[in-house]
Amino acid sequence: MQQLRSIMFAGTASDVGKSFINTGFCRIFKQDGYHPAPFKAQNMSLNSYATPDGFEIGRAQAVQAEACGIPCSTDMNPVLLKPTSDKASQVVLLGKPVGNQSAYDYFMGNNKQELFKEAKAAYDRLHTKYNPVVLEGAGSISELNLKHRDITNMRMALHAQADVYLVSDIDKGGLFASVYGTIALLPPEEKELVKGIIINKFRGDARLFDTGKTMLKELCGIPVIGIIPYRKDIYVEEEDSVGLEHKHNDFASGKVNVAVVLLNRLSNFTDFNVLEQDERVHLFYSNNPADIEKADIIILPGSKNTIADLIDIKNNGVAKAIVLAHKNGKTVIGICGGYQMMGSSIEDPHHVEGMVESMPGLGILPVKTVLTENKVTEQCHFYYKGNADRCNGYEIHMGISTATSAESPLNNTSSGNQEGYILNERCWGTYIHGILDNAVVIDDLLKDHTTKRSSVPFDYLAYKDAQYDKLAQHLREHIDMDYIYRQLKRDR
Structure with missing residues (x-):
């Protein structure tokens, strides 16, 4: 198979669809017999994933690796920023946290040269193994005040000598100005x-945009090679939790209403994607105490700053609503940070999350958590409630939770460990992300709230695989693939 040049999908702004298109091209190259791999030098997201060898990367690159049909690795996302507040983030380098930094210190400090060096080395390693490397940009490629410190966009494209395709969102308006301005600000x-x-x-x-294509070519000297129609029926896991509050916030009769508590620093919201696909379930996100109390099932999700989010839900009345729902016999479960919040206390002696060293939890589970400086990042196999079906998931957390009364583990892992805590059939907590991707867990969670059973067990992996194919076909129909391949096959 001919060696292709690397390709980058860059943007005029954030949220223009770069990840979506990147994922589609990862599948296209795989379908066409190549051996592609995704790459994003620096990602900022609370949605992360554990690699097979026990490191942490952005969820988007794990999804893109899945579309490529290969295991994910830290080389695909060497730098991950996980916001801990509005002004600071945990910096994850090659899958392991190296400390917290304010946005000012990160972007203005001297460490970017070292991070750029690591990012280039990660790309180079991928380039020797895969063909082609499919790079993704971040935000706009023409942020002049940050360009000389940017390690993700055009500096990386120059290092890779990648073909760059500029993605713009026409639905936002201002298309001509954003495309022309972005290109006009680039050096030759x-x-x-x-x-x-x-x-x-x-x-x-x-x-209707034919004249627009001609105008853009004349203005920018670069052809428009694709116009992608807006589609809502192609499912690809989203990178960011923006807009979750608008997801299905009305109650549905005849279905099990499941409320995911909308935390300010909610992480790994992809834990609930399978529930969204279940015909028995109406899933919504809310930080309204009245919604929480009325729901059949309440889920406390993961958090990047558990103590801060615990304080927030105590102040806005959500914590009281969760406790009341539990006392009234509703199903209440917690995952990762949500599991920690459901316990009796959370201690932070090393100031991992901030200056608050101790905070009482909701007191639902007899569990005490101590936050640790070391982060657990690993994929795991486990048996839920002693069931014979082996389940899959992954852990990403900084903290150890121990029972303050009799041990009552929720899961037994394949490695022989006990995990989580079960109070009763309607109340438990776990550190395992992706636990709800397993049919045995979903059916058990819903059994007290509906007599309906899934006619066919939902195969989430097969569903996602079909969606990648659907996305690839959609892009093929609306992008000049012959032009792209001619460019990728030309001599360097």
């Missing part, structure tokens, strides 16, 4: 790498 050596423009999220008849 960067502009030379940009081979085409992709218009994303187009509504209506694309033929």
Whole structure:
């Protein structure tokens, strides 16, 4: 198979659809017989994933690796920023946390050269193993005040000598200004790498934009090689939790209403994607105490700053609503940070999350948590409630939770460990992300609230695989793939 040049999908702004298109091209190259791999030098997200060898990367690159049909690795996302507050983030380098930094210190400090060096080395390792490397940019490629410190966009494209395709979201408006301005601000050596423009999220008849394509080519000197129609029926796991509060916040009769507590620092919201696909379930996110009390099942999700989010839900009345729902016999479960919150106390003696050293929990589970400086990041196999079906999941957390009364573990792992805590059939907590991806867990969770059973067990992996194929076909229909391949096959 011919060696292709690397390719990058960059943006005029954040949330224009770069990850979506990147994922689609990962699947396209796999379908066409190549051996692709994703790469994003620096990602900022609370949605992360544990690699098979026990490290942490952004969830988007794990999804893209899945679309490529390969295991994910830290080389695919060497730098991950996990916001701990509005102004600070935990910095994860090659899968392990190296400390917390304010946004100012991170972007203005001297460490970016070292991080860029690590990012280039990670890309180089991928480039020797895979063909092609599919790079993703971050935000806008023309943020002039940050360009000389940026390790993700055009500096990385220059290092890789990648073909760059500029993605813009026409649904936001201001398309001509954003595309022209972005390209006009690039220096000549960067502009030379940009081979085409992709218009994303187009509504209506694309033929109406024929004159627009001509205008953009004349303005920018770069062709429009694709106009991607807006689609809501292709499912790819989202990278960010923006907009979760707008997801299905009305109650549905005849279904099990499941409320996920909308925390300010909610992480790994992909834990609940399978519930969204279950025909028996109506899933919504809320920080309204009245919604929490009325729900059939309440889930406390993961958090990047558990103590801060615990304080928030105590102040806004959600904590009281959760405790009341539990006393009234509703199902209440916690995952990762939510599991920690459900216990009797959380202690932070090393100031891992901040200056608050101790905080009483909700007192639902007889569990005490001490936050630790070392982070657990591992994939795991386990048996839920002693069931014979082996389940899969992963752990990403900084903390150890121990029972303050009789041990009552929820899960037994394949490695012989006990995990989580079960109070009764309607109340438990666990550190395992992805626990709800297992049919045996979902059926057990819903059994007290509906007599319906899934006619066919939902195969989440097969479902996602079919969606990657669907996305690839959608992109093929609306992008000039012949043009892209001609560019990728030309001599360096």
